Amino acid sequence: MTITNTIFKSIKKASIVAFSSIALFSCSDDDDAPEAVNEEEVITTVTINLTPIAGGDAITLMSQDLDGDGPNPPVVTVENLAANTTYNGTITLLNETESPAEDITEEVADEDDHHQFFYTVSGSINNTTYSDTDENGNPVGIMFTLSTGDVGAATLGVTLRHEPKKPNNGTLADAGGATDVDQSFSLTVE
Amino acid sequence: MRNTLTLLCLLVANTILYAQDCNNILIGEVIDYHDNTPLSNATIQIQGKEKHYLSDAMGKFTIKNLCNGTIELEVSHPECSTRFIRIEISGNTYKQIVLEHHLEELDEVKVTSSTINKTNSAQENILKTDQLERFSGNTLGDALKQINGVSSLSTGSNIVKPVIQGLGGSRILILNNGIRMQDMEWGDEHAPNIDLNSAENVTVVKGAAALQFGGDAIGGIILLDQNRIPKKDSIYGKTLLHGISNGQGGNISTALTRTYKNGAYIKGQASYKKLGDAETSQYILSNTGVSQLGASIDFGKLNFEEGWNAYYTYFNTTIGILRASHIGNVDDLITAINNNEPTIVNNFTYTINDPHQEVSHHLGKLNYYKRFQGVGKLNVQYDLQQNHRYEYDIRVGDDKDKPALDLKLTTQTVAVDFKADSYDKKKITFGILGRHQENYANPETGVRRLIPDYKKADFGAFTTMEYQLSDNSSIDAGLRYDYSKIDAKKYYRTSRWEERGYDTDFSEIIIDDLGTQLLTNPILEYHNFSGSAGLHYIFKNNDQFRFNYTLAQRTPNPAELFSDGLHHSAARVELGDLRIKSETSHRFAASISKDDLSWGYELSPYINFISDFILLEPTGIEFSIRGAFPVWEYRQTDARLIGIDASMYALWSSNWRTDHQFSLTKGKETNNDMPLINMPSARFQNGITYTKKEWNNFHIELQSEYVFKQNEYVPNIDVYSPQQDQEVELKINTPPNAYHLLKLDSEMKFNFDNKALTVGLGITNFLNTTYREYLNRQRLFTDDLGRSITLKLKFNY
Structure with missing residues (x-):
């Protein structure tokens, strides 16, 4: 009987220690709300500004995805291009989850030897050519020119790769690297 | 014939008489826990009494003049841990006593480790020191794949998560020296944070039968x-x-x-x-x-x-x-x-x-x-x-x-x-x-x-x-x-x-x-029951x-x-x-x-x-x-x-x-x-x-x-x-x-x-x-x- 008593006493003591320590740990920390994280590297907005070299109406193509990696797809807005026209193009990347919006293009420009934009065209757009180079003389693609052909439908695709093979033959397959931007615009050339 | 019957009756009566007079015999046999070999020279002592008994070469010993009832024996052996055993004496009694062999050898290689099973009826496999040593430069997951039915979910060759009969991750408990590892096992690319070299033997229990360690080991x-x-x-x-x-x-x-x-x-x-x-x-x-x-x-x-x-x-x-x-x-x-x-x-x-x-x-x-x-x-x-x-x-x-x-x-x-x-x-x-x-x-x-x-x-x-x-x-x-x-x-x-x-x-x-963004405070409660029978x-x-x-x-x-x-x-x-x-x-x-x-x-x-x-x-x-x-x-x-x-x-x-x-x-x-x-x-x-x-x-x-x-x-x-x-x-x-x-x-x-x-x-x-x-x-x-x-x-x- 005495042994049993001793055991139960021991168990009781151990349990008290156990659960009081747990209670203690549970109560010891405060209930402060964790800090919110605003993603710094998210690109929410891709804007392409196209200005006709010979003068005329500048147009803007935009793809905006304010929830970043969230479930909502990007919202694309486009304007019509003029036929048989050459445009000077610039691309701007923004993180609009921050206020004021962060210009990610600057980061790309700072590390331009590790980045490259690739433009793919089809339909009534003839081609694009790079207007800028990095410190090694390789293209970057923040600035470019775009030439349209006759009236019709066209697509313009833009891909930003980081750590691509540089120089490369201008194709995504050869360049490799990881994709930071991959958007496609369905356009009308009129 | 009549005489014989009388004699028999007398004998039986005698026995009963003697029994009441505490004349029972206990025959005991001391054997090794691990391999059932007889243990000679084990010392047996009835609690509260002075007299010692020794087991013979066959592990047997005899104690005479016992009353009906319960006695407690202390059984010790130079190479074993001492055991206290309660025995019910009811007439002449035979009892097998199992002692756990304490390893005397110091040569580490010979140490057979504990081959004691963790469960009675579950499938168990053990990897001993020499089997683990071969994998000294590998991961725990690699070593465990020697056991039939154990595979792994890996990410390259350095992140190897063990899988037992098709189940891994949180469905497997890993106990490191008796401690359930809490090392974010929930991620596919989270390997167990264990240095295989720190273990001297590893047992795999397939299924959740070892309830003392946790009730959620659906895999093992x-x-x-x-x-x-x-x-x-x-x-x-x-x-x-x-x-x-x-x-x-x-x-x-x-x-x-x-x-x-x-x-x-x-x-x-x-x-x-x-x-x-x-x-x-x-x-x-x-x-x-x-x-x-x-x-x-x-x-x-x-x-x-x-x-x-x-x-x-x-x-x-x-x-x-x-x-x-x-x-x-x-x-x-x-x-x-x-x-x-x-x-x-x-x-x-x-x-x-x-x-x-x-x-x-x-x-x-x-x-x-x-x-x-x-x-x-x-x-x-x-x-x-x-x-x-x-x-x-x-x-x-x-x-x-x-x-x-x-x-x-x-x-x-x-x-x-x-x-x-x-x-x-x-x-x-x-x-x-x-x-x-x-x-x-x-x-x-x-x-x-x-x-x-x-x-x-x-x-x-x-x-x-x-x-x-x-x-x-x-x-x-x-x-x-x-x-x-x-x-x-x-x-x-x-x-x-x-x-x-x-x-x-x-x-x-x-x-x-x-x-x-929304800050939320999910509070979730779970009541889980587990059981086993075998x-x-x-x-x-x-x-x-x-x-x-x-x-x-x-x-x-x-x-x-x-x-x-x-x-x-x-x-x-x-x-x-x-x-x-x-x-x-x-x-x-x-x-x-x-x-x-x-x-x-x-x-x-x-x-x-x-x-x-x-x-x-x-x-x-x-x-x-x-x-x-x-x-x-x-x-x-x-x-x-x-x-x-x-x-x-x-x-x-x-x-x-x-x-x-x-x-x-x-x-x-x-x-x-x-x-x-x-x-x-x-x-x-x-x-x-x-x-x-x-x-x-x-x-x-x-x-x-x-x-x-x-x-x-x-x-x-x-x-x-x-x-x-x-x-x-x-x-x-x-x-x-x-x-x-x-x-x-x-x-x-x-x-x-x-x-x-x-x-x-x-x-x-x-x-x-x-x-x-x-x-x-x-x-x-x-x-x-x-x-x-x-x-x-x-x-x-």
Whole structure:
């Protein structure tokens, strides 16, 4: 009987220690709300500004995805291009989850030897050519020119790769690297 | 005739008379717990009396002049722990007394470790010290694959998560010296934070039958333990050196133990591993190096009646993640799958660049036990663990050197159990456990938390019972209850919150609205019940039969509940669900085995019905500025796993031995008969070993492993490829082809006085075969490892 008593006493003591320590740990920390994280590297907005070299109406193509990696797809807005026209193009990347919006293009420009934009065209757009180079003389693609052909439908695709093979033959397959931007615009050339 | 009858009557009457006069005889037989050999010279003493008795060469002893009733014997033996046994005397009585053999040998290699089973009726397998030492430079997961029915889910060659009969991750408990590891086992790319060199034996219990360790081991339990400490003044140690060709590195591990006659001991162990980029048969796997440090100290005083020990272990690893497996979006993934070679192959280097992981684990434990004479053993244990995980992604600009994930998990557990083992035929254990866990996700990463800050409290209570029905049969049963409460603070993107439908189901848990993000406070509670029942029967010819049923329930892990976002390293969006509830398994397993001197076999079929089985599988794609990403969602379904583990060995002569193993697991969803994702394919292993004791214990083993193609898999998904401007099949589920690997292992041991040097040579993937393994997550990007030659040196001193 005495042994049993001793055991139960021991168990009781151990349990008290156990659960009081747990209670203690549970109560010891405060209930402060964790800090919110605003993603710094998210690109929410891709804007392409196209200005006709010979003068005329500048147009803007935009793809905006304010929830970043969230479930909502990007919202694309486009304007019509003029036929048989050459445009000077610039691309701007923004993180609009921050206020004021962060210009990610600057980061790309700072590390331009590790980045490259690739433009793919089809339909009534003839081609694009790079207007800028990095410190090694390789293209970057923040600035470019775009030439349209006759009236019709066209697509313009833009891909930003980081750590691509540089120089490369201008194709995504050869360049490799990881994709930071991959958007496609369905356009009308009129 | 009449006279004879009278005489008989008289005799009987006499006996009864004498019985009342305390003239009974007790014949006892003292045998060894482990191998049932008779123990001579055991001292037997009736409690409260002076006289001693000694067992003879056959282990037998006789005590005369006993009354009916209960007596208590103290049985001691120079090489065994003393036992107190209560015996019911009723007329002349025979009693078998089992003593546990304390190992006297100091030669560490001879230490057979505890071959005591952890359960009565479950399928168990053990890896002993010498089997573990061969894997000194590898991972725990690699070593466990020696056990039939154990495979692994790996990410490259350094992240190897064990899988038991098709189930892994949170469905497997890993106990490191009696401590349940709390090392974020929920992630597919989170390897167990254990240095294999710190364990001296490893037991795998298939299924959840070992209820004393937890009720949620739907897959099984892995127990890493130390060998018994000899009670003797001594000092001994060992050092292992492994040089590994694939990765051009190696491993050094050393351990030193000091023991004292009074039961005190101190043991220190440390190991360090460094490997550079690994290679397939064709090319270098860039950024797959690893460096790993493990150290442990263990001290205490262990005696039969009472003992305590303190244990601390530290583990730190830096693991490179294959550069080519870091991809941008679904088009990159399509390109990577279609390419035969990884897109990035650089020159060999030891440098670990991004992406990589840095993980550290601290584990401290205090243990105390006391035995109460004639009642049982009380055991009290406290442990504190801290797991800190950094994952580094390829990032640009100011964030280049910032981790993308920074999680700190702190866990404390107090457990008390009592084992009533003084009964003649039964053994009852009961215990309680309390646990507190806190996860902290550092916001400094600048990446939204994959796993939120949370606090978790657990409480558990169990009882298990074993009953010896007869000399050759025993039954067992157990019950367990576990309560878990998770109190999390999680930010959801408002768009995700709505997409998940949480705005209708969980609107009350929102505590702050930041516009695009919502701070929520999910508080989730789970009540889990588990139980087991089994039978163990030993046939006349020593064949053994075991049958076991277990009910197990598992609380969903934080990844299953809270995952929400893009997993950059995997290029996939992973979505948990707050509505996920506990999964419940009913598992029936039988095994029949023979373990003879010349041959043996084991045949273990099982069936596991799991309701609300939680699985993660690709369901579709989501678009962002970066392009399209496959979405992997957790969901629950009813599943059935059925399989068999069969093995056999034969000693053809004193020199030749062959080993054969086959394992098969089939996993289906029961309601639609669809296969389950990530089920191990069937594998067939055969080995031939030549041993020659006279040549310095020379042994050479050639092992063949044939892995079948997984022919039951989840269908691939169709995704829209912006680059190709069309729907294409994303072949993320297509299994690779069958493969066959050869492995060679040889060893020789040289003795000098009481020191020894063992020299070994091991070659894995002997034929430099090109292959991919279905359960290696990097199979989408690269081949598996090519040939590797390991030179092994071991000094015992």
